[in-house]
Amino acid sequence: MKHTITVLVENEFGVLSRVSGLFSGRGFNIESLSVAPTLDESISRMTIVTSGDDRILEQVTKQLNKLIDTIKVIDFTGEGEPYVERELILIKVTAEEGTRAEVMRIADIFRANVIDVTPRSYTLEIMGSPDKIAAVIELLKPIGIKELVRTGPLALGRGAKGWR
Amino acid sequence: MKMTGSQILLACLEQEGIDTVFGYPGGTVINIYDDLMKSDKIRHILPRHEQAGVHAADGYARATGKVGVAIATSGPGATNTVTGIATAYMDSIPMVVICGQVPTALIGNDAFQEADMIGITRPITKHNYLVRDVKDLARILKQAFYIARTGRPGPVLVDLPKDVQTASTIFEYPDSVDLRGYKPNYSGNARQVAKAIKMILAAKKPVIYVGGGATLSNADKELITFAETIQAPLTTTLMGMASFPKRHPLSLGMLGMHGTYYANMAVTSADLLIAIGARFDDRVTGKISTFAPDAKIIHIDIDPTSIKKNVRVDLPIVGDLKDVLLKMLKQLKEVPDEVETMVVQTTAWRAEVDAMKLSHPMTYTPSKSVIKPQFVIEKLRELTDDDVIVTTEVGQHQMWTAQFFDFTQPRTFLTSGGLGTMGYGLPAALGAQAAFPDRQVIDISGDGSFQMNSQELATLVQNRLPVKIVILNNNFLGMVRQWQQLFFDKRYSQTCLESPIDFVKLADAYGATGFTTSKPEEVEMIIKKAFATPGPVIIEFKISREENVMPMVPAGAGINEMVLAS
Numbered sequence: 001m002k003h004t005i006t007v008l009v010e011n012e013f014g015v016l017s018r019v020s021g022l023f024s025g026r027g028f029n030i031e032s033l034s035v036a037p038t039l040d041e042s043i044s045r046m047t048i049v050t051s052g053d054d055r056i057l058e059q060v061t062k063q064l065n066k067l068i069d070t071i072k073v074i075d076f077t078g079e080g081e082p083y084v085e086r087e088l089i090l091i092k093v094t095a096e097e098g099t100r101a102e103v104m105r106i107a108d109i110f111r112a113n114v115i116d117v118t119p120r121s122y123t124l125e126i127m128g129s130p131d132k133i134a135a136v137i138e139l140l141k142p143i144g145i146k147e148l149v150r151t152g153p154l155a156l157g158r159g160a161k162g163w164r
Numbered sequence: 165m166k167m168t169g170s171q172i173l174l175a176c177l178e179q180e181g182i183d184t185v186f187g188y189p190g191g192t193v194i195n196i197y198d199d200l201m202k203s204d205k206i207r208h209i210l211p212r213h214e215q216a217g218v219h220a221a222d223g224y225a226r227a228t229g230k231v232g233v234a235i236a237t238s239g240p241g242a243t244n245t246v247t248g249i250a251t252a253y254m255d256s257i258p259m260v261v262i263c264g265q266v267p268t269a270l271i272g273n274d275a276f277q278e279a280d281m282i283g284i285t286r287p288i289t290k291h292n293y294l295v296r297d298v299k300d301l302a303r304i305l306k307q308a309f310y311i312a313r314t315g316r317p318g319p320v321l322v323d324l325p326k327d328v329q330t331a332s333t334i335f336e337y338p339d340s341v342d343l344r345g346y347k348p349n350y351s352g353n354a355r356q357v358a359k360a361i362k363m364i365l366a367a368k369k370p371v372i373y374v375g376g377g378a379t380l381s382n383a384d385k386e387l388i389t390f391a392e393t394i395q396a397p398l399t400t401t402l403m404g405m406a407s408f409p410k411r412h413p414l415s416l417g418m419l420g421m422h423g424t425y426y427a428n429m430a431v432t433s434a435d436l437l438i439a440i441g442a443r444f445d446d447r448v449t450g451k452i453s454t455f456a457p458d459a460k461i462i463h464i465d466i467d468p469t470s471i472k473k474n475v476r477v478d479l480p481i482v483g484d485l486k487d488v489l490l491k492m493l494k495q496l497k498e499v500p501d502e503v504e505t506m507v508v509q510t511t512a513w514r515a516e517v518d519a520m521k522l523s524h525p526m527t528y529t530p531s532k533s534v535i536k537p538q539f540v541i542e543k544l545r546e547l548t549d550d551d552v553i554v555t556t557e558v559g560q561h562q563m564w565t566a567q568f569f570d571f572t573q574p575r576t577f578l579t580s581g582g583l584g585t586m587g588y589g590l591p592a593a594l595g596a597q598a599a600f601p602d603r604q605v606i607d608i609s610g611d612g613s614f615q616m617n618s619q620e621l622a623t624l625v626q627n628r629l630p631v632k633i634v635i636l637n638n639n640f641l642g643m644v645r646q647w648q649q650l651f652f653d654k655r656y657s658q659t660c661l662e663s664p665i666d667f668v669k670l671a672d673a674y675g676a677t678g679f680t681t682s683k684p685e686e687v688e689m690i691i692k693k694a695f696a697t698p699g700p701v702i703i704e705f706k707i708s709r710e711e712n713v714m715p716m717v718p719a720g721a722g723i724n725e726m727v728l729a730s
Contacts, residue, residue, distance in 0.1 A: 010345060013294065014282055025287045055472065062469040068291040068311060071345045 002031065002051045003077040004085060004155045005061065008163065010069040011037050011044040018067055019046065028052065028060050032152025043071060047154050054078075072163065082158040088127045088151045090115070091137070094144030095122040103143060110136045121146060169298045169329040170195040173262065176305040178205050179337045182233050184224060184598055185209070186217040190237020191277060192264030195329045209598055209627055212619040214241050216591035218248025218261060219617070223592030225257050226578045227553055228599045229382065231312050232259040238266055239277030242323075243284065247585060249319045250288040254582025255403060256380055258317035260308050267327040268296055281323045290318030298331040303338055310341040315348030316467040317380055348466065352483030357491045359479055360438075360462050364492075365499070365506045367436035369459075369513045370396040373419065376403030376581065377441015377465060377485050384574040386489035387440065388412070393496055395507045397517045399427040401442050402566055406577040410570035416517065417526060420448040421717045422563040426520035428723040433516075434459040441465060441485050444474040445582070454722030464488050524728070526567050534708040535684050537561065537636045541568040544606065544634065547691050552576060552604045553596045557589040557613025560642035563713040565608045587616025590633060594620055597629040604632070604695070611637040611661060621674035624700035632694055633702045635667060638709045646712045650730060651719075671702040682706035 009015045016035060023030045031049040038045045050060055057078050064073045076083040095103045095117075103122050107114060110132065116123035126136055130153055137148070157163070167175065173196060177185065184207045189197045200208055211217040214236040221232030232252075236245050242263040252259045266275040282294050291311050293304045301324075308320040364370060378387050384407045391398045391414050398408055399416040410417055416427035431437060437459040442448070449455040452475060463470075463477040464485060471480040481488055496503050528538040541564050544554075554569060555578040556562040562579055571577045578596060580588040593607040614635050624631050645659040671678030677697050679690045687705065694701045712730045717723050 013296075014286075017283065018286060021286050058472060059469065066467070066469050068343060068346045 001053070001077070002049060003057050003060075003075055004083070004153060005048045005050060005064070006074045006076065006155055007046040007048060007064055007070060008038070008072040009044050009046060009067075010071065011042050012069060015044065015069045018069060019048075019064070022063055022067065023050070023060075026059070026063060028056065032150075034152040034154060047152065049153055074157070074163075076155055076157070083155050084158060085129055085153045085155045086127060087130060087133050087153045088125070089133055089137075090123060090125055090149050091140065091145060092116075092121050092123045092147040093140050094120065094146060096120055099143050103140070106136065106139050112136070165334065166332040167335040168195070168199075168332050169295075169301055169324070170199045172298070172301050172333070172335050173305065173324070173329070174199055174203050174206060175335055176302055176337060177233065178203070180231065180309050182231070183207060185233040185235055186211055186220040186224070186595065187235025187262075188214050188217055188237065188241055190241045190264060192238040192266060192326045193235060193262075193324075193329075195326070196235065196262075196264070209594075209623065211591060211594070211623050213617065214244035215248050215587070216594070216617045216620045216623070218245045218259070219251065219585075219588050219591035220595035220598070221259055221261075222248060222252045222257050222588075223555060223578050223595030224599045225252075225259055225595075226592070227575050227596035229575065230258075231309055232257070232595065233262070234259065235262045236264070237277065238264040238281075239279045241277075242281045243279050246284060246288065247583075249285055249321065251580050251583045251585040251588060252319040253288045253290070255376060255580065256317050257319065258313040259319040260305075260312050261319060261321045263321060263323050264329075265294070265323045265325040268325045269327070271325065281321060285321045288319075289321045292321040292323065294323045295325065295328050298328050298333045301328065301333075302335060306338045307341050307343065311343075311346065315346070349482055350466070350484040350487055352464070352481045352488035352491055354491065356479065356481045357488060357495060360481060361492060361495045361499075363436060363460060363462060363479060364394055364438070365502050367396075367506070368509055369434045370394065370436040370438065370510060371416075371430050371434040371459070372396050372398040372438045372440060373400075373431065373442055374398060374404040374407060374440045375401045375442025378404055378407040379574045381441060381466070381485040382574075383441075383486035383489055384408070386486055386493065390489050390493060393493060393503065395510060395514065396438070397430055397514065399423070399431065401445070401448055401581070402579060403581040404442065405566060406571035407574050409572040411572070416521075418566055420445075420723065421450070422567065422713050422715070423723075424526050425524035425715055425726055425728065426517060428717070428726055429520055430517050431456050431459070432722075432724040437461045439463045439465075440489075443470045446474070449474065450717045450721055450723040450725075454724060528714075531708065532684060535682060535687060535705050537564050537705070537707045537711055538568045539684065540634065540636060540687055540705050540707070541565055541608070543687050543691055544608070545569050547688070547695065548604055548606070552606060553578065553593070553600065555579065555589040555593040555596065555605070555607045557607070557609045557616070558584045558586045559610050559613055560638075560646065560711075560713050561608055561610040561613070561636045563643075564636070567713075586613040589613065590617050590620045590631070593631045593633070594623055594629055597624075597631050598627065601629070605630075607631055607633045609633055609635050610642055611635055611639060611665070612641040615665075618670070621671065621676055621700060621702075625675045629700065630698060631700050633700065635702060635704045636707050637667070637704050638707050638711070639664060640709060643713070645710070649710065649712070667702050667704040671700075676700040676702060678702040678704065680704040680706070
């Protein structure tokens with residue numbers, strides 16, 4: 001089962017390799033990982049999507065917590081915490097005579113922005129939940145995806161309470 | 165007053181109360197060594213290989229309970245420390261390893277003697293640091309020692325570039341450490357403890373299973389009181405062995421692959437297993453599905469990741485063992501009648517276990533014509549005091565020592581349990597002897613393992629460390645040979661050490677003393693002679709070549725499927 005985990009870490013040299021090394025060294029999966037500093041520059045926030053059974057996920061969160069540089073670990077999925085999840089993708093689609101209109105229609109439906117245009121392609125910027133991202137990729141595939149880049153999901157707990 | 169980085173390093177070591185370090189000089193630590201000459205508080209011991217230096221610091225740490233310190237230069241010096249660090253990491257030994265590094269401006273340029281030690285040691289250290297500014301050095305060292313010795317202890321590496329050692333700043337050693345991501349939980353949850361007490365009082369067939377954590381937590385006395393209070397049979401891992409006297413009536417000896425039959429069968433029949441500072445290693449559990457199948461499991465450990473890693477756990481208690489044991493003892497004291505009832509209701513269980521002890525004792529077939537290794541171990545025990553410190557290498561001799569040497573005091577058995585490092589014992593003995601010059605220190609070794617760090621004879625001689633090295637010589641890499649005999653139709657691929665070594669001459673060449681014999685009737689005499697000889701001594705026993713470590717659980721089998729004799 002997929003789990004979305006947020007890890008707050010010291011924003012220090014080598015922390016990313018500690019986290020990624022932990023996953024590779026213990027045979028845990030990383031489906032995606034995104035990381036950047038928080039409002040407090042001394043802390044970085046990672047959003048990791050991983051998968052495994054309950055036993056593995058328990059080890060993942062415990063092992064993450066064990067790292068000296070780890071300040072907090074939240075397994076949104078495992079703890080049943082309500083959260084919102086968004087991902088940004090940039091996607092370069094074939095857009096020629098016959099398909100331009102269709103690409104634009106899809107872009108409209110998904111509230112995508114066209115951020116680069118050439119006679120043969122459109123580059124779209126799409127933001128949304130993992131389901132939405134999957135759907136738009138599915139629809140654009142038959143038209144022809146030339147290139148695609150995604151941030152991986154970012155997650156934030158619902159409600160007024162915040163972790164800086 | 166301004167001080168250089170290397171002066172600050174030494175000042176920090178002094179502040180931490182470090183009196184002995186094990187290290188090897190080189191280009192990027194030369195400044196440290198220059199300042200070391202001026203220090204009269206820190207004794208430096210020079211091993212002949214950095215790996216041995218780290219093992220020596222490890223042996224020092226295990227024997228004393230203090231943090232061991234090792235120093236190595238950058239590049240090959242630093243990479244040589246890797247096996248020593250991994251050994252300490254697997255057994256949770258507190259240690260700080262200082263490595264020189266090329267100047268910060270050259271890092272990443274493939275400079276002469278550069279190696280990325282932070283990257284290399286990341287998975288085998290509790291934490292590691294690259295010091296990039298001399299202003300951070302004192303804080304980092306304070307943190308390094310704090311991390312090494314607190315919580316579940318472990319090695320910490322500090323990579324120290326040469327220019328940081330020569331740069332100057334005002335030295336101020338911090339009083340305390342505040343790491344927002346590292347706050348080990350020492351105090352066991354009282355409600356969990358109460359639940360544990362309930363489970364214990366309801367048990368009919370309890371077994372206590374103790375690992376290295378008991379010694380690390382200095383909880384040996386509490387452990388004995390606990391076992392005696394609930395009158396539960398107690399088995400230990402290799403790492404937990406010296407924390408509970410083997411001759412205690414409740415002792416089952418070691419469990420697992422080469423454990424006692426009765427320990428393994430008791431665990432298999434138990435209805436409650438109380439795991440204390442142990443991590444359910446595969447050499448202990450055998451096939452997981454048949455390990456303690458009928459038992460509820462209480463797992464007490466300071467490291468949450470150890471809990472439910474390998475086996476299901478019914479009741480976890482995270483905390484320092486000493487704290488948890490004291491809390492349990494306190495709660496037990498409040499219900500003397502229920503404890504009494506529990507002790508009565510487990511009488512039959514103890515009788516069952518005692519009957520197994522009598523029917524399947526740890527034993528071997530004695531011989532009058534060849535020296536049996538087990539006989540040597542028994543004789544060694546007979547001729548040493550209770551506070552003798554024994555180290556081993558890894559292999560058959562290690563298991564024979566575990567099986568036949570009855571340890572009675574904590575921190576007297578130093579062995580590489582987790583990583584299983586051949587070549588550990590001699591340098592570890594060196595470190596232990598440096599810590600306790602007046603105690604007897606013995607390295608029990610095989611002819612294979614001994615050769616992995618035999619150069620340390622020179623260090624022993626130079627530092628007048630009178631370690632006695634017992635080599636159980638079968639001209640084989642015995643443990644692998646045993647597996648080849650039992651599971652590979654006796655195809656002894658690359659396990660026969662066919663070039664016989666004259667260990668007496670070898671000892672002589674280093675300025676030590678050597679004795680040798682192949683006669684059982686000379687064993688006692690030679691041990692006595694060797695013990696009476698000052699300085700380091702090699703005692704070689706040419707033993708029965710194809711003796712096996714028995715009983716054993718074949719790899720992949722359950723611990724209830726022991727092979728008793730080969």
